[in-house]
Amino acid sequence: MSRIADAYGVTPRWLTLRLDEWGVPRRQRHEAHLHRRSAQRVFRGRMVRRSKDDVRAAQAEFVDQRTDVIARYRDGESVASLARSFNLSHSWIAERLTEWGVRRQDP
Known part of the structure; x- marks a missing residue:
């Protein structure tokens, strides 16, 4: 929700109220986590400890x-x-x- 609000220059609260007003169903929190980027895409490679x-x-x-x-x-x-x-x-x-x-x- 925050990313969408940022993209349109509105607050997340405003966007939430509008989506509720328009009858747009929202995902449950556990469903939203399924769509997050995996850690592999955020961190590439493995940190090697140097001497x-x-x-x-x-x-x-x-x-x-x-x-x-x-x-x-x-x-x-x-x-x-x-x-x-x-x-x-x-x-x-x-x-x-x-x-x-x-x-x-x-x-």
């Missing part, structure tokens, strides 16, 4: 590419994008940028 050595290697690579990273960030690449490309945490990258004196972008 501390793998994380340290990724961090070392990030630090080695400091000038390139700073240039990418200043050109508009987000911290989240950098985190994905280096497979590191958002917070760790944000800390490095602050530590290196890079002015943070507005989200």
Whole structure:
């Protein structure tokens, strides 16, 4: 109901009242859950736990590419994008940028 209301720019309550007024039958809650997306479609793949050595290697690579990273960030690449490309945490990258004196972008 919320998704439909959002799509039409109305509140879910307003939509519920109109559907009741128009005599549109609604599914029971347990029936609605049958139509939800499966978790497989939301999360693709399996998280593989990395060793501390793998994380340290990724961090070392990030630090080695400091000038390139700073240039990418200043050109508009987000911290989240950098985190994905280096497979590191958002917070760790944000800390490095602050530590290196890079002015943070507005989200």
